[in-house]
Amino acid sequence: MPSPLFTERSGPRPPAQDAVDALITRARRLRGDVDAVRRDTSVIDDDDPRLRWQRALCELAVHQLDDLGEHLGQLRNGIPAQTNAEPGVRRSSDPRTPPGSSAAPATGTLVSRVGSAEWNLLTDEVSWSDELYRIFGRDPGSGALSLDELPSMLLAEDQPLLTSMVTGCLVDGRPIDGEFRILRPDGDVRTLHMTGEPVLDANGCTASMWAVLRDVSTLRRSEHVVVSARDSLARREHLARAERRMAVELQESVLQPGTLSVPGPDRGGPDVAAHYLPAGSSDLIGGTWYDALRLPDGETLLTVGELTGHGIPATSAMATLLGALRGMAVAGVGPGAGMGHLNQLIECSAQPALGSAVCCRFDPVTATLTWAQAGHPAPLLFRDGVGRPLPAPDGMLLGAASHVVYEQDRVVLLPGDVVVLHTDGLTRQDGRSTGPEGLLSLAPRLARARTAQDCVRTVVEEFGAAERLDDACVLVVRIGE
Template sequence: MVGVAGGPQPPLPPADGRDTGALPCAALDSAIGDVMNGLADGRADGRIDGFGDAPEPPRSPRRADRPAVPSSVPPSVPPSVPPSVPPPAAPSPEQLAHAQRLGGIGWSQWDLVTGETSWSEHMYAIFGRNTAQGPVRLDDLPALAEPADRPALAGVVSRVVDRVDDPGAGSGEPVHAEFRVRGDDGVRNLRVVLEPAATMVHGVIQDITARREAERIVAESQRQLLEVRELAEEERHVTLALRDAILPQPGASISLPYARISVRYVPAEKSASLGGDWYEAAPLPGGRMFLAVGDVSGHGLPAMAEMAQLRHALVGLTMTTASPDLLLAWLNALVLNRLDDTTATVVCGYFDPPTRLFTWAQAGHLAPILVRHGVAEQLTPPHGVVLGAVSGQPYGVAEIRLEPGDLLLMFTDGLIERRSRDISEGLALTLKAAGAIARHGDGLDAGLDGLIEEIGGPNPEDDTCLLAVDVLE
C-alpha cells in the first residue's frame, strides 16, 4: 500500500538534459553519504531511507592536535595560528555511482515546462529498464507500479505537481510514497521522495526490497513462535487434565486399620518437563494392599498417555494375584509389543496386613527406603531390567517383614536427582531427611512436605512422586 508522509529533503539542481550517472548537487551527494552511513550501522529513524542530516562539517584541530611550530619559523608568524585545512575533495562520479549501487538509490528530475526528464544510471537498474528506452515521464511513473499500487502513486504524483503549479500549497515540502514494481527477478519494493522546486520535480527512489523481506521473515518467525507457544500451552492443559483424571489428588492419603498411606505428587516447575510419573495404592480382594510407583521415559502428553496405559494394565494384572516379578514380566512384554520406543521403570509389591510382609520387585527403579527407629536405609533391590529394554529377562523378588512404627517410602528419581548435584548426594540428603520424619510433630503429611523442602524443593526438570506407608499397630 502506498503511504504518504512529509519531511525536508535536500533539493536537486535543474536538469541539464544529460544522464551523467551521478548526483549533480552537493546536497543530494550528502544525502547518499548519509544513506551509506545508515546502511552501515543498521539504523532506521523513521525518515525515508538514505536521507538524514547533512554530514558534520570538518572541525578545526584541537590545540593538542595542532602541529608544533618549527623553531625556524620567524617570530613574526604567530605560533597560535593553525595551518589552513584544505577543503574535502568532492566525490568523483565513479564514487557517487558506487554509492548509488550500494544504497540502492537513484535520482530523477522532471521539468514540467519543457517536459525534459533526467535519470541517474541506477534508476534504470532499480526499475529493470534498458537505458536505450530512456527515462520515464513523471505522469507515466505510476504505470511502472503494480496495478494495486497505481491509483495511490498517481495521487502522489498529482499532489506534487499541484504544489509546483501552486507554490503556496504545501510550501514545497517533499512527498513520500512506497510502491511495488515487477521485474525479471520478481516484485521489488521501492520508496520515492518527490520534491517540487520551481518548475521542476526532483525525485529520489530507493530499492527497499531486502528490508521488507527481512521484516516479513521476522514477522513470520514471530507468528510461528506464537503458534508454538499456544500449542505448548494447550498441550500442557491437556496433560494436566489427563494426569488429574488418572491419578488421585497429589496430596491424597488413605487411612486403613493397619497403615496410613500418604502421597506427594509434585509436578516439574517447568511446564515442558511434565512427565509420566505415577503411583498406585489399591486394596485387593483378600485384604492385601498393592503398592506401586513408576516413571515412563519422556515428557509431555505422549509420556502421560503411555503412563496411563501401563498403570491401568498393571492394576488389571494384579487381579490375577500373580507375584510381583511375574507382573513385571508381563508388563515388559506389553511395552515391547505395544509401546514402540518406550522405556519405563517400576517398583511394586504387596503388603499383607496380618503378617506385615511386603513382597516386592523392581524394573530398573530406585529401591524403597525403610525408616525404622529413626534410621533410614535403602532396601537391597532384587534383579530387574528396565521395561522395554530386552525380552526374556527374569525379574527377581524380595521380601521384608515390616514392624509397627516403620515407614516405607517409594519414590521416583525426580525426588533425588538434580542437574546441580550428583545422584549419590541427593540420595544421602533424602536418607537424612527421611530419618527425621518420625520426629516431626505435625504428622506424616507435614513430614513428607518437610522432606521435599529439605532436599531442595520441587525439581524444576522432572516430576516427583513420593508414596509413604506408615505401619500402625
C-alpha cells in the same frame, strides 16, 4: 505553498568533516560487531524458532547499518554540482555521487539502489539518473517513463497508491512518501520507497515534480523474515502453553493429590500418603507417577515410577502404564510378572520410551510386602529410628530389552514401620543425586511421625524447596501400631 528552494536564506553550513568521519567510523565498528553476532547465529539449530528470530534480527540490523553508513557517506561528500538547471526549476541528479565523480556505482551496492527523477510539467521532459534505470531494469536507450507510463511498471494492487501520491503532490502540493512494488522486465519484483516534492517556479506554480526512489527490497525481505520468525516463535510458545495445560490436566486426572484414598489401619490396610514435586521449569511436565489401590482380595497396590520424555507424550504413556498396572493388579498378577508385561507394553507402543518403576503388593493379613523393581531406587524401610534400603531383586529398565525376567522379593513389616517409595528426581539437586543417604538421615524424624501424611510432610520440607531439573514424587506407607 512557497517552495523551500526559493526561500531567501543563506545555505546550510556543512557539518564538520571530523565529526562526520567519526560517525562513519562508529557506524562501521557497530556494523562489524553486529555482523560478528550474525555469523555466530548462522550455525544455530534451524529447528529453534527463537534462534531463527534472533538471526533474522541480526540480518535486518546489518542491512540497516549498511544504509546508515551510506547515508553518512553522502553527508560527508555533500550535494553534487547541478548542471543545465533552468531558472526556477531544480534539475535531476544523483545526490549520492561525490562532486566531480562520473564513475557508475557497482551493481548491488547501496548507491546503485538509490536513484532520482524529475518530471517537468511545462516541457514534458523526464530526467532519470543512471541508477534509476538500473533499479527499474530498463535500458537507458529506451528513455525514462513519464508519470502516465510509470504505473504500468507497478503491481496492479499498488497502482492506486502511486496515483494518489502523485495527485496529492501535483494538485495539493503535498510531499511524496510511500512504497510500492514494481515488476521489472526480467520478472524480478522490487519494493521501492519514493520520496519527493513539487518544485515551484518563481510564481509559486508547480513546474515539476522531483523524487528519490530507493530500492528497499532487501530491507523489506529482512523485515519479513523477522516478522515470520517472531510469529513462528509466538505460535510455538502458544502451542507449548496449550500442550502444558493438557499435560497438567492429564497428570492431575491420573495422580491422586494429597493423602491417597485407601483404607487406614482400622480396616487392615496401611496408612498411605503421597506428594508430587514439579520440576523447576514449568515446561518439564513428565511421566512421573505414584499410585495406591485397595484390591478386591484385600491387598493394596503401591507403585511409583517415571518415563523418559516430557509433555503430552510422556503423561499419556504414563496414564497407559498406570492403567495397565491397575488392571493386572486387580487380576491378581504379581509385581514381578507385572513388570514383565509393562516391558512388553512399552516395546509394542507407537512411541517407545524408557522407564523405571517399583511395584508392591501389601497383604494386611500377613503384613507382607511383595515387590519388584525395574531399574528403580529400592524402597527404604524405616524401623526403630533407623533406615535402610531393601535388597533389590533383579530387574532392568522398562523398554531397555526384550524378554526380561523381573524377580520379586518379600519383606514382613512390623507395627510402626515406615516404607518410602520415591523417584530418582527427589534426591537429585543441582544436577547431582545424593542417593538414598539424604532420605535415610530423616529416620529419627520419621520415627516421631504419627501418620503417613506427617512423614510425607517431613520429606517435602527437606527436599521440596530444592531447584530440581525433573519432576519427582514420594509415597509413604506406614504400618499402624
